[in-house]
Amino acid sequence: MSRPSPSEGDEIGSVRKIEAEQVKVAKELLEEGHATDSAIPNEFRFLHEQAQLQDIRLRESNAKQDLELRETYAKWLLAILAIELVVVNVIFCLYAAKGRDWRLPDGVIQIWLGATVVQVVGIVTVVTRYLFPRRDLPA
Amino acid sequence: MVSAIKTEAAQEAERLLDAAWPLRLTPVDPIAIARTAGLRVVDAPLPEETLGALIKMPGEEPTIMINEGISEHRRRFTCAHELGHWVRRRADEEEYSSVDLRSPLSSDGDDPEEVFANEFAASLLMPEEEFRNAHTLGHNDILLGIKFNVSREAAQFRLKNLGLTSP
Numbered sequence: 623m624s625r626p627s628p629s630e631g632d633e634i635g636s637v638r639k640i641e642a643e644q645v646k647v648a649k650e651l652l653e654e655g656h657a658t659d660s661a662i663p664n665e666f667r668f669l670h671e672q673a674q675l676q677d678i679r680l681r682e683s684n685a686k687q688d689l690e691l692r693e694t695y696a697k698w699l700l701a702i703l704a705i706e707l708v709v710v711n712v713i714f715c716l717y718a719a720k721g722r723d724w725r726l727p728d729g730v731i732q733i734w735l736g737a738t739v740v741q742v743v744g745i746v747t748v749v750t751r752y753l754f755p756r757r758d759l760p761a
Numbered sequence: 762m763v764s765a766i767k768t769e770a771a772q773e774a775e776r777l778l779d780a781a782w783p784l785r786l787t788p789v790d791p792i793a794i795a796r797t798a799g800l801r802v803v804d805a806p807l808p809e810e811t812l813g814a815l816i817k818m819p820g821e822e823p824t825i826m827i828n829e830g831i832s833e834h835r836r837r838f839t840c841a842h843e844l845g846h847w848v849r850r851r852a853d854e855e856e857y858s859s860v861d862l863r864s865p866l867s868s869d870g871d872d873p874e875e876v877f878a879n880e881f882a883a884s885l886l887m888p889e890e891e892f893r894n895a896h897t898l899g900h901n902d903i904l905l906g907i908k909f910n911v912s913r914e915a916a917q918f919r920l921k922n923l924g925l926t927s928p
Contacts, residue, residue, distance in 0.1 A: 637862070640810070644860040648807060648814040648826050657803035657826060660792050660840075673783050 692753055699749055703742055710738045766873050767880040767922075773848050774884035788910035789886050791840040795825055800847060802840060804829040813839035814860040815846045823847055834912040838882055845881030846874065880922075886911050887919045896925050 651657055717731055781797040782789055792802045800823045807814065807828040812835065817823040825843040827836050839861065846859055861878075887909045895908055905916040920926065 640862065641860050644808060644811045644862065645814065645816070645858045648805070648811070648816055648860060649818070649858065651805045651807065652803070652816055652818075652824060652826065657805035657824075660802045660804050660827060676784075 696749060696753060699745060703745060706738065707742065710735065762873075763871070763876055766876050770845065770877045770880035771884040771889065774845075774881050775888070777844070777848065778885065778888055785888065785891065787888075787891055787908055788837075789888065791837055791844060791882075791885060794885070795840060795844055795847075798844070798847075799823075800825055800844070802827065806830075810863050812861045812863060813843050814858065815843045816858045817850070817854065817856055819855045823850075834910070834915070837886060837910060838912075838915065841882035841885045842878045844885065845878030848881065849874065849877060883915065883919050883922070887916070889923065892919060892923065893925070896920070 714731070714735065777794060777798065778785065778789070781794045795802045802825045805826045805828070807826060809828075809830065812828055812831060814826040815823065816826060825840055825847070827839050827843075831839065842861060850857055859874075887905070892905065892909070895905055900908060902913050902916045902920060905911075905920070906913045909916065911919075
């Protein structure tokens with residue numbers, strides 16, 4: 623950095639002197655209560671509150687959408703499960719009554735019924751856990 | 762050196778905008794930002810040659826003083842400029858003071874503190890992304906000045922500093 627010439631040095635010194643005087647004046651005005659708080663235009667008031675409100679509304683909207691999705695999902699899954707159970711039970715009854723004519727090996731219906739039970743239990747468990755997560759476990 | 766100071770000033774302005782002006786509305790209000798940041802902003806009958814001052818007295822909040830006789834544009838720029846001086850101060854400093862004088866009297870334009878404060882003020886009042894977007898939409902210096910509530914000259918300087926040309 624170059625050193626200021628004598629004339630530049632005088633100039634800087636005089637500016638510093640003026641600045642020091644102005645600081646003194648400013649401090650006096652402040653101490654004597656001659657300063658009034660600057661006004662903020664109306665549109666800029668409560669901006670933080672507005673931002674918080676916007677954030678709350680966004681969270682609320684997300685939560686609502688999430689709830690609606692869960693509701694739709696649960697309804698459809700339960701409906702499909704109900705239909706499947708009805709069909710399986712009807713087939714089971716038919717098989718029991720007229721199984722001889724079908725000539726299906728016993729293992730087929732056993733596996734089918736067993737798989738259905740596992741499927742129903744599994745889906746209900748998964749759906750229930752998702753819809754009602756345990757609060758004592760981390761998300 | 763000057764370029765590094767300007768880059769730092771622009772980054773600091775962005776940081777303050779993110780913290781205190783999250784909705785990124787334009788025009789930016791430096792007074793609201795200063796208050797959010799914990800400063801007091803006052804209008805005062807300062808001497809004619811003084812645009813503004815930053816005063817911190819022991820045990821009190823830092824105060825930005827604005828000359829009550831200056832125009833709206835100058836007032837906004839002065840407030841943003843003083844905010845620029847404030848961000849350079851350490852949070853634990855108990856007492857400091859500075860004043861900004863009108864051009865013929867003001868400190869050298871190469872003074873790092875002034876370079877920082879000027880760049881900070883421009884970046885705060887005319888955030889780069891929003892300014893570039895408005896420029897891309899075809900706003901010229903006059904419209905940019907209106908949109909960001911700054912003087913036409915300030916918009917021209919910003920255009921030049923960002924390497925843009927007025928359409």
